[in-house]
Every structure is written in structure tokens, then in C-alpha cells.
Amino acid sequence: MEFKNLIYTQEDGLGIITLNRPKALNALCDELTGELGELISVLQNDTDLRVIILTGGNIAFAAGADIVEMMDKDSIGAYRSIIKTHDVFDRLEEFRVPVIAAINGPCMGGGCELALCCDMRIAGSKALFALPEVSLGIIPGCGGTQRLTQLVGPALAKELIYLAAPIHAAKAQEIGLVNKVVDDDKVMEEAKAIANKLMERPALALRFAKEAVNCGVKTDLTTGKNMELARFTMLFSSEDQKEGMKAFYEKRKPLFKDK
16 A cells, blocks of 8 residues: 555554654644545454554654644634544544554654554653644644543643643653653664564454453443443453463463454
8 A cells, every 4th residue: 555645564463654744744734644544444454454553753753733734724624624633533543453653753733642542652762742732822633632631631631731841751651641661763663562462462352452441431430341341251252262261271372363
């Protein structure tokens, strides 16, 4: 698959999506978001895919949205643009396999909101995170006010959004925005190491775990528990559940078949 604003590669079950607008530090534009949506649609049917890494390369993850594209929009134009972005981001968040964000450099505005859609975030030590929209006279519009609040709590989310000031990777890890910080040149290496560990796990169990966690975040405790119960019991119809428990009992490594 070839795109103008994305590069996609896949090998041995690991897909790597690279944002590719280097002259704009990967600023998100309507065209890029549209291409990401097209790619997600195609990958939903790829049964060989086990994990995705989303990255912007070594210089920048994504330095926000494309201000030049946004600045002259009226309310209707802004709505039409942002509702499409919401659809793509939501589908990435709910994607059936784990998605890891590998972050170097600026991860700001819409770029930060994109990273928040991923299951895990691995950052280089010099990465910077910010939601600077208030300083531009708007607010985060791609789910940032909601996903950031769910991740770090309302007080810290308000601080980051109101002040619109960037924070370094170490602070982002401290508040729970980032899972792990490594040297800048080790970000992809660490993301791939985590991806390889995930690919050793049974795919259906990972998918159901993701569905249960996401449900709990978005709904009430009772609904989340009911989702967990349903997914837990469904897994007892899988071959991998039988193999996993049998291997534990026999003190050997399980041989999962993703069935």
C-alpha cells in the first residue's frame, strides 16, 4: 500500500505506520487523516497482523494539526473536518490488535491526541508533549479533553490544557501519559521489543482484554464488569485457553495457535 503522507510496512505480524510529512513535522492534515482511515480499514481484515507500531520517525511524532489548513475554516468547515478525524481516531483506539506509539520529538496538539488513541506510548527522552490549542483560541478537538482526562485525571488534564505549556518525556511518564521513556535512538527498538512480547501472547485474549478495558473506561463499572464477564467466559471456547492452562500445569511453554 502506498500513500502520500504515510509509509506502511509489515513483517512477521508487525505493522509499522510512519507519519510522513517531514517538512511539516508530521502536522496532521485532512489528507493524512483520510489516508490513515483508509489504512485502518484495510488492516482490519488482515488476519496476519498482530501488533501495530505508530511512529513519526526520529525527528517528530506530530507537531500538532496543520494550522494553515485550519485557520480560515468557518464553524461548518471545522465540524466537517474534525468529525472525520474523530471517526479515524476512534477506529484506531478500538482497533482489534494492540497499537504502540513510538514517540520522538514534538508530540503536540492533534499529534498528542493521536498518541492518546494508542494502547501504549514509548517516548524518547527528548520528546515533548503539549496540548497548546487554548493559546490559539480553541480547545483540543480530536478527543484530547476526554482521553487525557481519563489517563491522567481532571486536575492534571486541566493544567496541561489551560496552560498549554509543553512537558518533557520524564514528566509525561510521571503523570501516566507515557508508559516508558528511553534514549531517543532506542525508541523503535523498545517498541519492537514490546511488540514481540505481545505477539507471543494469544491474539484473541489480547483482543478481548483490550475490549474489556476500553469498555470500562467509557462506561460505568457494572457495564464494564459485564463486558469482562462475557469476554472471560467466551475465551473458554478457544483452543489457546486449553493450551495455555495445560502448558502451565505441565510446566512448559505454551504453543498458541490464535484459535
